[in-house]
Amino acid sequence: MSKLDSKIPEGSIEQKWTKYKASVALVNPSNKRNLEILVVGSGLAGSSAAASLAELGYKVKVFCFQDSARRAHSIAAQGGINAAKNYQNDGDSVYRLFYDTIKGGDYRAREANVYRLAEVSNNIIDQCVAQGVPLAREYGGMLSNRSFGGTQVQRTFYASGQTGQQLLLGAYSALQRQIGLGTVEMFARHELLDIVKIDDKARGIIARNLVTGKLERHFGHAILLCTGGYANVFYLSTNAMGSNATAAWKAHKKGAFFANLCYNQIHPTCIPVSGDHQSKLTLMSESLRNDGRIWVPEKKGDTRKANRIPEEERDYYLERRYPAFGNLVPRDVASRAAKERCDDGHGVGASKMAVYLDFKAAIERFGKIQAKKLSVENPTAEQLKEFGKQVIEEKYGNLFAMYEQITGENPYQVPMRIYPASHYSMGGLWVDYNLMTTVQGLYCLGEANFSDHGANRLGASALMQGLADGYFVIPYTISSYLAKEIAVKPIPLTHEAFVAAENEVQAQIDKFFAIKGTKSVDHFHKRLGKIMWEKCGMARNEKGLREGIEEIRQLRDEFWKDVRVTGKANEMNPELEKAGRVADFLGLGELICLDALNRTESCGSHFRIESQTADGEALRKDDEFSYVSAWEYKGNYTYEMHKEELKFESIKVAQRSYK
Amino acid sequence: MSNTSSSFLKSSIGKKFLMGFTGLFLISFLVIHVCINACIYFNDSGATFNVAAGFMAHNIIIRVIEIGLFAGIVLHIFQALILSWQNNKARPQKYAVQNSAVSSTWYSRSMGLLGTLLLMFLIVHLANFWIPTKIAVFNGEDHNTFENLKTVFSNPIILIVYLLGLVSLFYHLLHGFQSAFQTFGLNNKKYTPCIQSVGFWYSVFITLIFASMPITLFLGLIK
Amino acid sequence: MSHGNMNLTLKIWRQNSAKEQGQLVTYPVKDISPDMSFLEMFDVLNEQLVSKNENPIVFDHDCREGICGMCSMVINGRAHGPKTGITTCQLHMRSFKDGDTIVVEPWRAQAFPVIKDLTVDRTAFERIQSKGGFISVNTGTAQDANCLPIAKGDADASFNAAACIGCGACVATCKNASAMLFVSAKVSQFALLPQGKIEATVRVKNMVAQMDAEGFGSCTNTGACEVECPKGISLENIARMNREYFAVNMK
Numbered sequence A: 001m002s003k004l005d006s007k008i009p010e011g012s013i014e015q016k017w018t019k020y021k022a023s024v025a026l027v028n029p030s031n032k033r034n035l036e037i038l039v040v041g042s043g044l045a046g047s048s049a050a051a052s053l054a055e056l057g058y059k060v061k062v063f064c065f066q067d068s069a070r071r072a073h074s075i076a077a078q079g080g081i082n083a084a085k086n087y088q089n090d091g092d093s094v095y096r097l098f099y100d101t102i103k104g105g106d107y108r109a110r111e112a113n114v115y116r117l118a119e120v121s122n123n124i125i126d127q128c129v130a131q132g133v134p135l136a137r138e139y140g141g142m143l144s145n146r147s148f149g150g151t152q153v154q155r156t157f158y159a160s161g162q163t164g165q166q167l168l169l170g171a172y173s174a175l176q177r178q179i180g181l182g183t184v185e186m187f188a189r190h191e192l193l194d195i196v197k198i199d200d201k202a203r204g205i206i207a208r209n210l211v212t213g214k215l216e217r218h219f220g221h222a223i224l225l226c227t228g229g230y231a232n233v234f235y236l237s238t239n240a241m242g243s244n245a246t247a248a249w250k251a252h253k254k255g256a257f258f259a260n261l262c263y264n265q266i267h268p269t270c271i272p273v274s275g276d277h278q279s280k281l282t283l284m285s286e287s288l289r290n291d292g293r294i295w296v297p298e299k300k301g302d303t304r305k306a307n308r309i310p311e312e313e314r315d316y317y318l319e320r321r322y323p324a325f326g327n328l329v330p331r332d333v334a335s336r337a338a339k340e341r342c343d344d345g346h347g348v349g350a351s352k353m354a355v356y357l358d359f360k361a362a363i364e365r366f367g368k369i370q371a372k373k374l375s376v377e378n379p380t381a382e383q384l385k386e387f388g389k390q391v392i393e394e395k396y397g398n399l400f401a402m403y404e405q406i407t408g409e410n411p412y413q414v415p416m417r418i419y420p421a422s423h424y425s426m427g428g429l430w431v432d433y434n435l436m437t438t439v440q441g442l443y444c445l446g447e448a449n450f451s452d453h454g455a456n457r458l459g460a461s462a463l464m465q466g467l468a469d470g471y472f473v474i475p476y477t478i479s480s481y482l483a484k485e486i487a488v489k490p491i492p493l494t495h496e497a498f499v500a501a502e503n504e505v506q507a508q509i510d511k512f513f514a515i516k517g518t519k520s521v522d523h524f525h526k527r528l529g530k531i532m533w534e535k536c537g538m539a540r541n542e543k544g545l546r547e548g549i550e551e552i553r554q555l556r557d558e559f560w561k562d563v564r565v566t567g568k569a570n571e572m573n574p575e576l577e578k579a580g581r582v583a584d585f586l587g588l589g590e591l592i593c594l595d596a597l598n599r600t601e602s603c604g605s606h607f608r609i610e611s612q613t614a615d616g617e618a619l620r621k622d623d624e625f626s627y628v629s630a631w632e633y634k635g636n637y638t639y640e641m642h643k644e645e646l647k648f649e650s651i652k653v654a655q656r657s658y659k
Numbered sequence B: 001m002s003n004t005s006s007s008f009l010k011s012s013i014g015k016k017f018l019m020g021f022t023g024l025f026l027i028s029f030l031v032i033h034v035c036i037n038a039c040i041y042f043n044d045s046g047a048t049f050n051v052a053a054g055f056m057a058h059n060i061i062i063r064v065i066e067i068g069l070f071a072g073i074v075l076h077i078f079q080a081l082i083l084s085w086q087n088n089k090a091r092p093q094k095y096a097v098q099n100s101a102v103s104s105t106w107y108s109r110s111m112g113l114l115g116t117l118l119l120m121f122l123i124v125h126l127a128n129f130w131i132p133t134k135i136a137v138f139n140g141e142d143h144n145t146f147e148n149l150k151t152v153f154s155n156p157i158i159l160i161v162y163l164l165g166l167v168s169l170f171y172h173l174l175h176g177f178q179s180a181f182q183t184f185g186l187n188n189k190k191y192t193p194c195i196q197s198v199g200f201w202y203s204v205f206i207t208l209i210f211a212s213m214p215i216t217l218f219l220g221l222i223k
Numbered sequence C: 001m002s003h004g005n006m007n008l009t010l011k012i013w014r015q016n017s018a019k020e021q022g023q024l025v026t027y028p029v030k031d032i033s034p035d036m037s038f039l040e041m042f043d044v045l046n047e048q049l050v051s052k053n054e055n056p057i058v059f060d061h062d063c064r065e066g067i068c069g070m071c072s073m074v075i076n077g078r079a080h081g082p083k084t085g086i087t088t089c090q091l092h093m094r095s096f097k098d099g100d101t102i103v104v105e106p107w108r109a110q111a112f113p114v115i116k117d118l119t120v121d122r123t124a125f126e127r128i129q130s131k132g133g134f135i136s137v138n139t140g141t142a143q144d145a146n147c148l149p150i151a152k153g154d155a156d157a158s159f160n161a162a163a164c165i166g167c168g169a170c171v172a173t174c175k176n177a178s179a180m181l182f183v184s185a186k187v188s189q190f191a192l193l194p195q196g197k198i199e200a201t202v203r204v205k206n207m208v209a210q211m212d213a214e215g216f217g218s219c220t221n222t223g224a225c226e227v228e229c230p231k232g233i234s235l236e237n238i239a240r241m242n243r244e245y246f247a248v249n250m251k
C-alpha cells in the first residue's frame, strides 16, 4: 500500500474543485485569530498566500532571506502569465489550458491539480488588475495578450518584459497592506534552517537572523514553504545567487517526500558562459525565437566570424530537424539540439559552447514590410536595414541592450550567441491536492513543490501556478487542516522539540567553523555544478549518472573535511549562509541523480540517452513510468522511493511530436 | 482645516510649497523693483525715478504689500534654514568621493549657499537704501533716493558687492524659477520646456538690468 | 587562476557593524577580465580574502540581472557606478581601465544605516510602502479584469512608475538623501489608474508622513536622482506627488 494519498476529490474533473470548496471544513473568524501560520518565502507564492490568509483573519509570520519581500526571485520573470480568459476569442478555454499544460508536461502531472490551476487562472488576472498591476493594454483599453511557448492561442498576459516584477509587486503590496494593519509580521533577512515537528505535525521553525546571527524559534499551527526553485544546484543558472534548496531539504529530512527531482528545465536562450569567473547566467526571453534563426557552422571547429560564413555553409539545425515547429520547438527540445551540435564540434564563440541566434533575416523581412508601410519606393539596402532594425528595436530593444551590456557585442550587427542554462525545477516537495506535504501541517507552494508541471514546464505557467497556489488554493485547503487544530494552544518555544532542533542547527554551524579547511564554499559549489551539468544535465545515461553519484558523495565528504568558513556565527556572515546552502545542495544533487537513474525513460526535460527513437527523439515509456517518484529520507543519505500512479481520465495520452 | 494645514506645513512637501510660494512672490516683486529702478534711464536726474520710488515709499497699499514682502522674505529664509538643516542631517556621514557634477548642476546643489550670499547682499542693500528712506519718511523729511543711489554707487567696493550679489541672484533664480514650478507639481512634456526657457530668460534679464544700474551710475553715464 | 589582464586598486568601505566606525581599506586586484561584472570582480576579491583567512566584503546582491534591487554600491562617487540606466550588478569591468583606482562606498543616508561593510538597512522603504502603497482589495473580490478598460497611455505611464526596483539609488544620490523619487513612483503608479484613485487621498498623505518620519531629506529639485535611477523613473512623478499632496491638503 502506497504511503502517498493524493486526496483528490471525487467527481468529474470539472466538478472536483467546486465541490471541494463547497464542502471543505471552515474555521470560524474568532478562531482564525488564534491560529498562527508561518509562511517561509515571499515570492509570488509566499506573498500571495500570506496576504490572503491574513485577510481571512489568521495570524501570519513571513520569512525571507533578502532584505525585502519584494526581492524574491519571482521578480525576475520576464515573459508573462497564462490564463484561460479567451479575451482574444481564439478558442481558448479552461479545458484547453489544462490540456496544453498536461501535454507540455509530457503526461507526468496530476490531472486534478492541473485542471484546478487552469480554472483559477482567470481569477488571478482579475485579482492582479484590481490590485493595480499595470498589465499591457490595447489602445481600446482592454488587456493585451501575446503567444508564448508554442501554444496555438494567445493567452499570455504580460507587463513589458517585467511581468514577474509587476505581479510580485502586486502581491507584495497586498502583503505590505497586511503588515501595516498588523496582521502579518515580516521577518526579512531571516533564513529557515530547520523545521520543528511535534507529535508528527509541523509546529515551528528555527530561523537565523542574518543580521545578528541569532537563532530564533517560531511556532505555527501550520507552516507554508514557498521557497522557490533549486536550479542553483547546477551552480550556474538563471536563478538568483541566494536561491536555494535548504528549506525543502530540511523538510525532506524531517519526513517530507521529494518528488520528480530529475525534471530540471534547461532554458535554451541564455547568454553563454564567458569565463570561469561567471557567477550566474542571464536569460534572454524566449520570445526572441519568434524572429531569430538558430544556426551553427556546418564545418566543425569553424573559426571564421559569423558574418564571414556564407549562407550555404550554415546549418539551421532546428529548421532542418523540426520543419513543422522550426525555431519554436519547446524548451527541452531546443536545448538538447543545441547541446548536440556543440558536443559534435559545431559550437561557436571562444568557449565553443554556444550557437548563433541570428536576426539578419528578420531585419531584412521587417525592413521590406516597413518600407511598404512608409511607402518608400525602391529603398536602398541600407535603408531596408535601417527600417528593419527599427522594428526589431521596437520589439526587443531592451533585450538587445541587455545582451550588448553583458557581452560587449552589438546584436544588430553580429548574431547573438546563446546556450542553454539551468532555469527551473519542476520537481520539488511532494504535495497532495491540498498542497500538504507528507508531514502533517507542512505545506509547500510555488516552484518549491512538484505539482502541476510534470516533466516540463511551459512558458508563462510558473507565475500562474505560484499565484494560484497562494491566492486561490491554500486559503481553502488550509482550513481543512486548521479546522481540526483550533483547540491547539501555541506551544511554548521552550518545548524540547524546539530546543533539540535549535541545538542541531547550532551544531551544524559550529561544525562549519570547526573544520577550518582550505577551500572556499564557492569552490565546492562550482565543482558540484560541474558534476551536475556534465553527468545529470541535458542528456543522461546510466554510466554518467552512476559516476555523478559517486563523485558527489566524494565531494560531500571532502566538503565536510576541507571547507573554510570565515568570520563568526553571531554576525552578518554570507560565507556561513552559503555553506549551509551548499551543504544541502550536496545532498540534493545526489538525489537528483538517483531519481534520474531510476527513470530509464525520456520524458520532458529528462532525456535518457538509452531511451530514444531511431532519429534521436525522446522516447517515453508510459507503461513503466507513468508515475510520480517520491523519495523518502531514511537517514544518512539513504532513500526509499514511493510511487504515485498517474491516471489520465480526461485526456488521451500521446507521444509528443514537433516534426 | 487648521489641523490639516498645520500638518501640511510641517511636512517636507508643505515646507517646499511655502519656499516655492514665497520664492515666486519674490520673483514677481523683482519685476516691479526692476521696473522702478529702470526709471533712472529716463536720464532726467532721477525725477521720474524719485516719483516712482516716492510712491513706493509712501503709498498705503504698497506699505501693506511691503509688510507682506518682508514676511515673505523672512518666511523664505526661515524655511530655507530649516530645510537646509534637515537635509544636511539626512546624511550624517558624507561620501569620501562624490561625483555629483554628472547628475545635477552645481547651483541647484548650492541654493542654501547662494541664498545666504543673497541674504548678506540684502542686508547691505537695505542698509544702503531702505533704511535711509525709512528714516527720512519717519522724520517727515524729503528724501532724494536718486541722489542716494549715486552716492552709494560711487564706491567701487559697494559696486563689487552688488555685482557679486547679482551673480548669486542669477544662479539662485536659474534653479529657483523652474524648481518652484516642479514643487507646485507642474511638470510635463508640454509646459516644462516653456517654463525652463522663461526661467532662463527671466534670470538673465533681471540680473542684467539690475547690474546695468550700478555700473552706469558708477561710470557716471547717468546724471 | 587567471581571468584577464586588468589590474586595479580598490578602496572599499569596511565597517563591522552599525555601531562601529568604518574606513576605506585598499585592496589591489589582479588579472581581472573585462567581461566580468563588477560583482564578479568582488567575488574574485572575496575569494582572495578567504584564502588569506580574512573576512570577505559583505555586500547585498541577489538576482545579478538588474531587477531585484538588492545591489547597492556607490562607485567612484556615483550610485551604481559610472554608467546610467543600470544597476551595480549590470556594470561590467570593461567600463574601467587597467590601472584604475576605484572607490566603493555604501549608500549613505540617515534613514539607511550601514549594517555591515557595503550593506545597508533599507527597511524604511518597507514601512513607507505599508502605509499606503497598495490598493485595498482582498483576494477573491475582484470583478472581471476587462470590466474596467484603462487607456493604454495611462497603463503604460503607470507601468513606467511601477518599474522602480526599490534599490534606493535615488536616496544615495540625492544631496539631501531624499526618498521623493521612490515614494512618488509608488504614489504615481496607483494615482494613474482608476482603481487607485479611490484611496488616493489617504495614500499620499500617509506615505509622505512616513517618509518624513524616517528621516529622509526633502527634495530641492536638483534632478540627480532621475539621472542615476537605474530604471529611469521620471521627475514627473515627484511633480505628480506634490500635486496630489497639495490637492489632498486643500480639501
Ligand SMILES: Cc1cc2nc3c(=O)[nH]c(=O)nc-3n(C[C@H](O)[C@H](O)[C@H](O)COP(=O)(O)OP(=O)(O)OC[C@H]3O[C@@H](n4cnc5c(N)ncnc54)[C@H](O)[C@@H]3O)c2cc1C
Pocket (backbone or CB within 6 Å): A040, A041, A042, A043, A044, A045, A046, A063, A064, A065, A066, A069, A071, A072, A073, A074, A075, A076, A077, A078, A079, A080, A081, A163, A164, A190, A191, A192, A193, A226, A227, A228, A229, A238, A239, A240, A243, A244, A246, A247, A283, A423, A424, A445, A446, A447, A448, A459, A460, A461, A462, A463, A464, A466
Ligand atoms: C529569469 C527567470 C525568468 C522567468 N520567467 C518566467 C515567465 O516569464 N513566466 C513564468 O510563468 N515563469 C517564469 N519563471 C519562473 C518563475 O518566475 C518562478 O518559478 C516563480 O516566480 C517562483 O515563485 P516562488 O514564489 O515559488 O519562489 P521565489 O519567487 O523564488 O521565492 C522564494 C522565496 O523564498 C525565500 N526563501 C528561500 N529559501 C529560504 C529559506 N531557507 N529561508 C527563508 N526564506 C527562504 C526567498 O527569500 C524568497 O522570498 C522565470 C524564472 C526565472 C529565473
Ligand code: HEM
Pocket (backbone or CB within 6 Å): B016, B017, B019, B020, B021, B022, B023, B024, B026, B027, B030, B076, B077, B080, B081, B084, B111, B112, B114, B115, B116, B118, B119, B122, B172, B173, B175, B176, B177, B179, B180, B181, B183, B184, C219, C220, C221
Ligand atoms: C535671502 C535669502 C535667501 C535664502 C537663504 C534662500 C534660500 C533658498 C533655498 C535654500 C531654497 C531651496 C532650494 C530649492 O528648493 O530649490 C530656495 C528656493 C528658492 N528661492 Fe530662495 N533664498 C533666498 C532669497 C531668495 C530670493 C531673493 C528669491 C527671489 C527673488 C528667491 C527665490 C527662490 C525660489 C523661486 C526658490 C525655489 C522654490 C522651490 O523650489 O519651490 N530666494 N531659496
Ligand code: HEM
Pocket (backbone or CB within 6 Å): B033, B037, B053, B056, B057, B066, B118, B122, B125, B129, B130, B133, B145, B149, B162, B166, B169, B210, B211, B213, B214
Ligand atoms: C543693483 C540693483 C538694485 C538697485 C539699484 C536697487 C535699488 C533699491 C532702492 C533704491 C530701494 C529703496 C526703495 C525705497 O526707497 O523704498 C530698494 C529697496 C529694496 N530692494 Fe533693491 N535694488 C537693487 C537690487 C535688488 C535686488 C537684487 C533685490 C533682491 C534680491 C532687492 C531687494 C530690495 C528690497 C527687498 C527692497 C525693499 C523694498 C521695499 O521696502 O519696498 N533689490 N532697492
Ligand code: SF4
Pocket (backbone or CB within 6 Å): C163, C164, C165, C166, C167, C168, C169, C170, C171, C181, C182, C185, C228, C229, C230, C231, C232, C233
Ligand atoms: S526610483 Fe529608481 S533609484 Fe529610486 S528606488 Fe526606484 S529604481 Fe531605485
Ligand code: F3S
Pocket (backbone or CB within 6 Å): C170, C173, C174, C175, C176, C177, C178, C179, C180, C181, C218, C219, C220, C221, C222, C223, C224, C225, C226, C235
Ligand atoms: S536628487 Fe534629490 S533633490 Fe529632489 S530631484 Fe531628486 S530628490
Ligand code: FES
Pocket (backbone or CB within 6 Å): C060, C061, C062, C063, C064, C065, C066, C067, C068, C069, C070, C071, C087, C088, C089, C090
Ligand atoms: S543584484 Fe539584483 S539588481 Fe543587482
